[in-house]
Amino acid sequence: QVQLVESGGGSVQAGGSLRLSCAASGITSSRYYMAWFRQAPGKEREGVAEIDTTGRTTYADFVKGRFTISQDNAKNIVYLQMNSLKPEDTAVYSCAAGLYQLWSPLQARRYNYWGQGTQVTVSS
Numbered sequence: 001q002v003q004l005v006e007s008g009g010g011s012v013q014a015g016g017s018l019r020l021s022c023a024a025s026g027i028t029s030s031r032y033y034m035a036w037f038r039q040a041p042g043k044e045r046e047g048v049a050e051i052d053t054t055g056r057t058t059y060a061d062f063v064k065g066r067f068t069i070s071q072d073n074a075k076n077i078v079y080l081q082m083n084s085l086k087p088e089d090t091a092v093y094s095c096a097a098g099l100y101q102l103w104s105p106l107q108a109r110r111y112n113y114w115g116q117g118t119q120v121t122v123s124s
Contacts, residue, residue, distance in 0.1 A: 002026035002113050004095045009118030012085055018120060020080040022095030029071060033098045033110060034078045036069060038091035038120075047106025048093070049080060058105035063089075085122045092117040 008020040020036070022029075035050040049069035050058045057069055068081040078095060098111030 002097075004097060004113055004115035006093065006095050006115045006118040009093060009120045011121040011123065014085060014087055014122055014124050016085050016122070017081070017083045018085065020082065020093055020118060020120075022078040022080075022115060024076045024078070024095075024097065027097060027113070029076050029078055029097065030073045032113075033100075033105070034069075034071065035096045035098075035106060035111060036078075036080045036093055037096055037106075037108070038089075038093045039117075040091040043091075045094075045108065047108070050105040051078065052105070060106060082120070085120075087122045087124050089120060090122050091120060093120055094118075 003025045005023045033052050036048040037045050038048050039045040048060055051069045051071055066084045071078045094117040095115040096111035097113040100110050103110040
């Protein structure tokens with residue numbers, strides 16, 4: 001079965017860094033659109049970053065210059081390197097995989113598989 005398992009979340013001070021990992025099984029991640037989303041309490045889920053099947057990346061404006069998405073094709077893992085973290089980055093971060101070119105990057109309906117998420121907490 002398809003599984004996306006996130007890891008690497010935790011608690012950090014503002015200005016710190018974390019590296020999230022999404023380990024995929026049941027799919028070859030390089031053949032899918034792979035993305036990170038986040039959801040804070042009381043807020044809607046929002047797209048953070050995507051890497052497509054050619055390696056092209058897309059970022060939400062609120063993380064440009066701070067976050068980097070990458071993948072290790074041999075290990076079937078997608079990463080999100082998060083630097084210069086802010087308290088407003090606090091959220092559950094989820095990995096997503098999809099095949100649907102009809103929708104734009106970071107549109108939730110582009111993706112058909114989702115992980116359970118990992119908590120990121122940034123304190124001031």
